[in-house]
Amino acid sequence: MNTKIRIAVQKSGRLNEKSLALLKSCGISIDNGRDQLKTTARDFPLEVFYLRNGDIPQYLRDGVIDIAILGENTLIEKGTDLQIIERLGFSKCRVSLAIPKNDAYSSVKDFEGKRIATSYPNTVKNYLKEKGVEVELHIINGSVEIAPNIGLADGICDIVSSGSTLFKNNLKEVEVMLTSEAVLTVSPNISEERKEILEKLRFRIRSVLKGQNSRYVLMNVPDNKLDNVIDILPGMRSPTVLPLAEEGWSSVHSVIDKNRFWDVIDQLKSAGAEGILVCPIEKMVL
Numbered sequence: 001m002n003t004k005i006r007i008a009v010q011k012s013g014r015l016n017e018k019s020l021a022l023l024k025s026c027g028i029s030i031d032n033g034r035d036q037l038k039t040t041a042r043d044f045p046l047e048v049f050y051l052r053n054g055d056i057p058q059y060l061r062d063g064v065i066d067i068a069i070l071g072e073n074t075l076i077e078k079g080t081d082l083q084i085i086e087r088l089g090f091s092k093c094r095v096s097l098a099i100p101k102n103d104a105y106s107s108v109k110d111f112e113g114k115r116i117a118t119s120y121p122n123t124v125k126n127y128l129k130e131k132g133v134e135v136e137l138h139i140i141n142g143s144v145e146i147a148p149n150i151g152l153a154d155g156i157c158d159i160v161s162s163g164s165t166l167f168k169n170n171l172k173e174v175e176v177m178l179t180s181e182a183v184l185t186v187s188p189n190i191s192e193e194r195k196e197i198l199e200k201l202r203f204r205i206r207s208v209l210k211g212q213n214s215r216y217v218l219m220n221v222p223d224n225k226l227d228n229v230i231d232i233l234p235g236m237r238s239p240t241v242l243p244l245a246e247e248g249w250s251s252v253h254s255v256i257d258k259n260r261f262w263d264v265i266d267q268l269k270s271a272g273a274e275g276i277l278v279c280p281i282e283k284m285v286l
């Protein structure tokens with residue numbers, strides 16, 4: 001079988017490195033030469049196309065690529081017709097409206113008749129239309145945060161993550177229009193044969209993400225406290241319990257969700273667990 005699935009990854013920018021790292025964690029080796037626009041994976045039926053984010057939705061519609069890793073915000077701006085098939089959990093950000101920090105603000109109605117600079121015209125238009133607010137848009141491709149300082153606009157709509165770019169440009173975030181993360185999206189025209197390859201890739205991606213979101217924990221527990229400790233542990237099925245060399249003690253192994261981790265550890269300590277070890281999980285196949 002020579003068919004390969006064609007994936008688009010951002011050529012350079014915020015998503016490039018993490019997208020390639022995800023494919024690598026899935027056991028897929030890709031050469032990422034600086035000037036290469038297309039590479040073939042060595043050990044998986046996959047071709048990687050390095051493209052500008054903004055162009056990817058149209059390539060997917062045209063069916064010249066099959067899948068892509070994109071910011072959800074790009075799909076909301078340019079690809080509401082395209083389907084998200086996995087949420088990838090990295091490059092989390094929001095798309096917000098911001099104004100000069102000393103300007104008064106009471107509600108979104110304050111934007112009526114104002115000039116807004118943005119690289120996300122459809123997102124702003126749709127958001128404000130729903131609120132019954134009309135604005136004048138100035139579409140620019142980068143360094144949007146400078147616009148109010150040079151008199152080009154009264155406010156901006158752009159990506160915010162830490163907020164430091166807004167802060168450095170004396171702006172304040174006043175409306176969060178949407179939150180975003182990297183996602184895997186698919187062409188509506190993908191062939192049946194390539195869909196099969198896609199399912200294999202999705203299986204690997206899910207195993208990697210589940211592993212990244214979980215921790216393997218091991219602890220020593222006196223036998224008379226085992227029931228209390230086991231009650232606390234969620235685990236994949238049920239915890240593993242092995243006898244220690246010292247009589248009256250057991251070693252308990254389990255898997256904990258990364259986000260619940262500190263809560264569970266506190267409860268385990270109170271229930272009598274000692275010598276708790278926490279290890280990362282490379283992959284988790286369910």
Ligand SMILES: Nc1ncnc2c1ncn2[C@@H]1O[C@H](COP(=O)(O)OP(=O)(O)OP(=O)(O)O)[C@@H](O)[C@H]1O
Pocket residue numbers: 010011012013014015051052053054055070071072073074091092093159160161162180181182
């Ligand atoms: N500061 C940030 N923190 C987290 N995620 C971000 C941040 N800035 C951008 N992103 C995410 O990364 C994506 C790519 O952003 P980037 O600025 O690298 O490229 P771009 O200018 O949108 O696209 P192009 O590839 O067309 O140049 C954005 O669509 C967004 O989802």
Ligand SMILES: O=P(O)(O)OC[C@H]1O[C@H](OP(=O)(O)OP(=O)(O)O)[C@H](O)[C@@H]1O
Pocket residue numbers: 014142143144145158159160161162163164165166
């Ligand atoms: O809230 P922060 O953590 O400061 O992040 C937000 C900034 O990050 C992005 O710009 P990027 O650095 O990608 O530069 P660009 O304008 O060239 O895309 C985005 O366009 C904002 O300007």
Ligand SMILES: [Mg+2]
Pocket residue numbers: 014
């Ligand atoms: Mg950017």
